[in-house]
Amino acid sequence: GFPILADPLSGLRGVPHDHALIVDSYDAFLRDAAWVERYAPDLVLRIGAMPVAKPLLLYLQRHGSAHQIVIDGDGGWNEPTLLAAELLHADARLLCEALLPALGTAAPRTSEWARSWQAAQRATRAAIDAHMRAIDGLFEGKVFAELRELLPEGALLYAGNSMPIRDLDTFFAGGERAVRLLGNRGANGIDGVVSSALGAAAAGQGPTVLAIGDLSFYHDSNGLLATKLHQIDATIVLLNNDGGGIFSFLPQAADPEHFEALFGTPTGLD
Numbered sequence: 001g002f003p004i005l006a007d008p009l010s011g012l013r014g015v016p017h018d019h020a021l022i023v024d025s026y027d028a029f030l031r032d033a034a035w036v037e038r039y040a041p042d043l044v045l046r047i048g049a050m051p052v053a054k055p056l057l058l059y060l061q062r063h064g065s066a067h068q069i070v071i072d073g074d075g076g077w078n079e080p081t082l083l084a085a086e087l088l089h090a091d092a093r094l095l096c097e098a099l100l101p102a103l104g105t106a107a108p109r110t111s112e113w114a115r116s117w118q119a120a121q122r123a124t125r126a127a128i129d130a131h132m133r134a135i136d137g138l139f140e141g142k143v144f145a146e147l148r149e150l151l152p153e154g155a156l157l158y159a160g161n162s163m164p165i166r167d168l169d170t171f172f173a174g175g176e177r178a179v180r181l182l183g184n185r186g187a188n189g190i191d192g193v194v195s196s197a198l199g200a201a202a203a204g205q206g207p208t209v210l211a212i213g214d215l216s217f218y219h220d221s222n223g224l225l226a227t228k229l230h231q232i233d234a235t236i237v238l239l240n241n242d243g244g245g246i247f248s249f250l251p252q253a254a255d256p257e258h259f260e261a262l263f264g265t266p267t268g269l270d
C-alpha cells in the first residue's frame, strides 16, 4: 500500500475506516527540510481540489520531476501549479474501482517507504498531542484539538478561511467518531463564510459548529439573518485575535509603522 495524504476537506479525516495508510499530520512534518529531501515520490495521484497545506505544495514543487496525475471529477483544470504530467477528467470513485483489479488479489505489501510515512504520522501526532496537553493558556490551534474531543458523532465542523482551515489541518486529527469537515476554498475568500456554513447547517442533520476568524465573521455578519429566516441552530466559535492573524506570519509583520494599518487591520470590536 501507499500513503494517503488526507486533506482536511477530503472527507477522509473525520470518518471511521481503516486508517493504517492515512496520513493527516503531513502539514506539520513536511516543514522538515531533511524529511522532504529524503522521501521523494516517484508517482503522485492527486484527487480533487488543491490541497490546503502549503508544506505539501512545497514538497510537490521540490520533487517536481515526480510523475503527478491530477484527477478532477468536475471536468475543470484544478492545477494552478502546472506540476501535473497528466490531468484526468474522471470520477475518482469510478477510477479507483476500475484500478482495483490491476492491483491483483494478493494482500497489499506495505513498502519501507510507506512505513516511513506511517512512522512520521505516529510521531507527529504524538508530539502534537503532548504539546496540546502542555498548553494551558489560549492558543488558536488548541480549539481544533479540543473540538476533536468534544464534537459528537455526526456533527459538522465548518472552518473559515485564513488560519482556521490551516489550524484545522494541523490540529484536528483523524479519529473514530465521524465528524464532517467542510470549508469554502475556491478563491479562499474570507467573504460569505457565515452564509455558507449556515447553509450547510440548514441542509444537514447533526449539530453544526462554525470556527471562524473575527474579520471573516464581521465581513459576513449580515449572513446571520439566515438563522432567523430558516430557524437554524448552529454554534459559532469566534477566534477573535482582532484582525487578520494570518499576516503576522508574513515578513511585513516586522514593520511596526505600517503593518497594523495595511495588513493586521484590527477592528477593535468586542
Ligand SMILES: Cc1ncc(C[n+]2csc(CCOP(=O)(O)OP(=O)(O)O)c2C)c(N)n1
Residues within 6 Å of the ligand: 160, 161, 162, 163, 164, 188, 189, 190, 191, 212, 213, 214, 215, 216, 217, 241, 243, 244, 245, 246, 247
Ligand atoms: C474577500 C476577501 N478579502 C480579503 C482577503 C484577504 N485576506 C486573507 S486572510 C485575511 C484576514 C482574515 O482575518 P480573520 O478572518 O480574522 O482570520 P485570521 O487571519 O485571524 O485567522 C484577509 C483580509 C480574502 N482572502 N478574501
